[in-house]
Amino acid sequence: MTITQAPGKTTTTQAPAPRPRVNLEPYLYLLPHALLFFVFTVYPVGYGIYIATHRWDLLAETQAFVGSEYFRNLFTPGTPQFEFFWRTLINTAFFTVVTVPLLVASSLGLAVLLHRPIFGRTFFRAVFFMPGILTVSVMGILWRWMFDNQIGLVNAARELMTGAGPIPWLSTEGLAWIPIVVGTVWWTVGFNMTLYLAALSNVSQSLYEAASLDGATSGQQFRYITWPMLGPITLFVTVTTALASFQLFGQSLVITNGGPSRSTQSVTQYITEEAFTNSQYSSAAAMGFVFGLFMLVLTAAQFRIMARDVQAVEQK
Template sequence: MTITQASARTSTARAPTPRRRVPLEPYLYLLPHALLFFLFTVYPIGYGLYISLHRWDLLNPVKAFVGSEFYRNLFTPGTPQADFFWKTLWNTTFFTMVSVPLLLFAALGLALLLHRPIFGRIFFRAVFFMPGILTVSVMGILWRWMFDNQIGLVNAAREVLLGAPPIPWLSTEGLAWVPIVIGTVWWTVGFNMTLYLAALGNVPISLYEAASLDGATPWQSFRFITLPLLAPVTLFVFVTTALASFQLFGQSLLITNGGPSRSTQSVIQYITEEGFTNAQYSSAAAMGFVFGLIMLIFTAAQFGLMARDVKGGEG
């Protein structure tokens, strides 16, 4: 071994290993969001779970640990919590099953009409979108007045045009859903319509021209070109609309107040009643966690559909 090789090996062996420096700047940028996320999400969830496992009484400083008692009440037939919770959950599910298809088809139909070069289409787009800027309180009061049993505009129009007696919309089970569903569709269809209009604007016109040259009818062009290209937007609209419908609260509270006989009371409305009206905070917290778990399962299933759709589109 030569002197040069030995000195090179010695210098290589003595060379210090550079220490990897961890940058702190990205974590500093994330710190404000992390603090807010912990303060307004993680801490309330943990505190709510703690409340659901204790007998919570604001006037009693001692909060007795009861474990899963309030969760068991929800699955024990005959208890008021089980009866009302599952009844209102079914009410919410029924509203979702009725309102979501209406919002999908109405939004798509309006988008197809207003995508055409018709006179005043900008005006009509604004007209259908503007109800969405109203608050739920304004919307609820408006549709409660529209379907009032005695002085409502709907009953007045029936009496003037048809000579028919007034219908007790708000005090009849089944019919009480009519103003809630119609009002919700009128209130929120504009947002979905805007999504469809944006998606229709991205469909290449050359596809329709090629289909026309091949002798395709308008229905065939819609079925084999428009609908497949709108599938991702349709799935997104379905997921977001379904999640929003499961959060039904203001419409049923303001239009029917959950009546008659709790037939239109939503599950969130009942949880609010249990906590803030009946002062059963532990029971309300347990209901909130069970409902949240149901929503989590439903959301996971929807995201699974979206992921499968994306993979299918890539293939």
């Protein structure tokens, strides 16, 4: 602050405040992630929108702008895109509705059993976890052979026990889902089981001891202690399992190749077919955006509902 004296009066002027220095260090730490996020997320999304709004032809010098034509095809009855996209989306939703409860329940049940001090529990934990290290192609080939219409192990065991003829599992609508669902549960149950085992190890044993002194049965202890304490991990397992199930691709491709009559074809498998078999890149890009938006809305709704239930249990 400076003071200026003039004849007959004194004026005071405020000195300008020093400008704050910008600390660039946090932004330098964020820069690598920002570059990767732009290169692998922002740019592909923007380029995908460009392809979906143009009639994309790899051999053409210019790509004609068509606006929302390919998006409208997905919502216009009578177009092949409308018929096959929504049919395969229903197939994927059916697979998700069936597998998510099975995976959550089976992984939780195995974790509760193998959390107890039983003989050989380390061996059984490894047995249930080991299928998860297989690639989807190996898993698919294994379960395709297991349910083969003629030489499959399931048909051979059935014929040995009952004397009945083979069942055409892979070529019958409805039955073709069985090897896909069973194989997926066998393949992925070990990972969720491990998550539940880690969560169970964090539950204080004093809670069970106090419940036992009060006369609570094992079922009551599970209902009022184990299940509420596993609420956050159950939310995580359910959301991640649903996301993985909606991305069904390899199992149906290897085991049934989407058949019979596209009854087991997933939406991602159809999008891939539309792009790389039919060379309809713009149509496939539009399908990808619609499917991605559907998954985003579904996941947000699922997370909101289950998070509210977890908070209600914790408040109790």
